[in-house]
Amino acid sequence: MSQPPPAFPPKTKTKIGVLALQGSFAEHCAHVRRCGGEPVEVRKAEQLVGCSGLIIPGGESTTMANICRRWNLFEPLRDFAASGGAVWGTCAGLIFLADRIGRGAKQGGQELLGGLDVTVDRNFFGSQARSITTPTSMRCAVPDADDGSDTPFRAIFIRAPAILSAGPGVEVLAEYALPEEKRAELRGTDAEDVEKIIVAVKQGGNLLATSFHPEVTSDVRWHKLFLEMSSAAKAYAGVGEDAVRKASESEIALIHPGLLPTFTDSVFAGAAQQGGA
Structure with a gap:
């Protein structure tokens, strides 16, 4: 008599938490x-439970820090990273993850999540009116496109930070050579000798950071890379009951916007050719 096939548990999607306090979390x-992942909007400590990855989106790093402190999220977020969860910071999220802020630091300082061995310039690219897309020649170690080609990734910088230096354990994934116009702005400052900046890094198997915004393009390669990192991480079991209780004191409704439209690269390319957005 033949044996029945072994029973396997149903394959579950990797849960990715997205810090949903403000900014481009949706x-x-x-x-x-x-x-193919399962996004979870994170506003309370218990919403991290079961997540293998966490994205800290672009927005305003000081505002995120203030809300995190008010809602008792710093301890759970740090415990998530310390427990081996994958964490990706984009733009303001990069600042939030950095160990150090160099140029552009807020007067009086600001609280950082930390853990990423880099020093950042908080607002290297200037005002929002001067937001740019990179030329396609930016050196970028993003995974190949689905068709196997090495199509360059067009990065969108919106009031973006830059990584000025990285520790020995940090892998540089992308650099941006500064145009002459930007180098002229830096003359007479302590950054006048800077010819190129670091705009994407990876540290260990669980930390990723980009100073640009992959989420506002139609290219999902960076998200696929982070999903792979998260799939290799263990799902988070939670922090102490006291921290969960404190974070639960504020009832915060969830938002489920569904599949938002994203801009195509051609839209941004046209804007860049006309002098930026």
């Missing part, structure tokens, strides 16, 4: 869903 959620 766009990240949409891309995670497009890549």
Whole structure:
């Protein structure tokens, strides 16, 4: 008599938390869903439980820090990273993850999540009116496109930070050579000798950071990379009951925007040719 086939548990999607305090969290959620992951909007400590990855989106790093402190999220977020969860910071999220802020630091300082051995310039690219897309020649170690080609990634910088230096354990994934116009701005400052900046890094198997915004393009390669990192991480079991209780004191409704539209690279390319957005 033949034996029945072994029973396997149903394959579950990798849960990716997205810190949903402000900024572009909804766009990240949409891309995670497009890549086959399960996005979870995180506003309370218990919403991290079961997540293998966490995205800290672009927005305003000081505002995120203030809300995290008010809602008792710093301890759970740090415990998530210390427990081996994958964490990706984009733009403001990069600042939030950095160990050090060099140029552009807030007067009086600001609280950082930390853990990423880099020094950042908080607002290297200037005002929002001067937001740019990179030329396609930016050196970028993003995974190949689905068709196997090495199509360059067009990065969108919106009031973006830059990584000025990285520790020995940090892998540089992308650099941006500064145009002459930007180098002219830096003359007479302590950064006048800077010819190129670091705009994407990876540290160990669980930390990723980009100073640009992959979530507002139609290219999901960075999200696929992070999903792979998260799939290799253990799902988070939670922090102490006291921290969960404190974070639960504020009832915060969830938002489920579904699959948001994203801009195509051609839209941004046209804007860049006309002098930026």
